[in-house]
Amino acid sequence: MKTYVPKKEDIKRKWYVIDATGKPLGRLATQVATILRGKHKPIYTPYMDTGDYVIVINAEKVALTGGKEDKKVYYKHSGYPGGLKAIPYKKMKEKFPERIIRIAVKGMIPHSSLGRKMLKKLKIYKGAEHPHKAQMPELIK
Secondary structure, eight states, X not given: OOOOOOOGGGOOOOEXXXXXTTOBHHHHHHHHHHHHHTTTSTTOOTTSOOOOEEEEEOGGGOBOOTTXXXXXXXXXXXXXXXXXXXXXXXXXXXXXXXXXXXHHHHTTSOSSHHHHHHHTTEEEOSSSXXXXXXXXXXXXX
16 A cells, blocks of 8 residues: 655645634634645645635634633733733734634644644635635635
């Protein structure tokens, strides 16, 4: 038996649209990460980017379960002493709803140059409109 390794010309990239309205954040992020990595395809190879493009619309309508909407906090550090900043979920949702989904998906893909390449195929928009109509994206429920 020989191991199949996809060639560059074997990889066909498709575009998908996912509506985040009312979906739990973790489940949405898992679905998006699976498509970005290419795990839904039979030609999936862990060390290659075989994934597709994903457009997430209505990012501000993503849901959190339990009491996480009040308790969840996002942290970032400047690298300097005393440089820790904490942003509550509600404030992040008001100002940067796209970032919430991007952070969740980023944690589910490889933390390497391959993962950064995959993350570039993720497009997130606040509202229901997106500028990628020419790519004829397929709607995923």
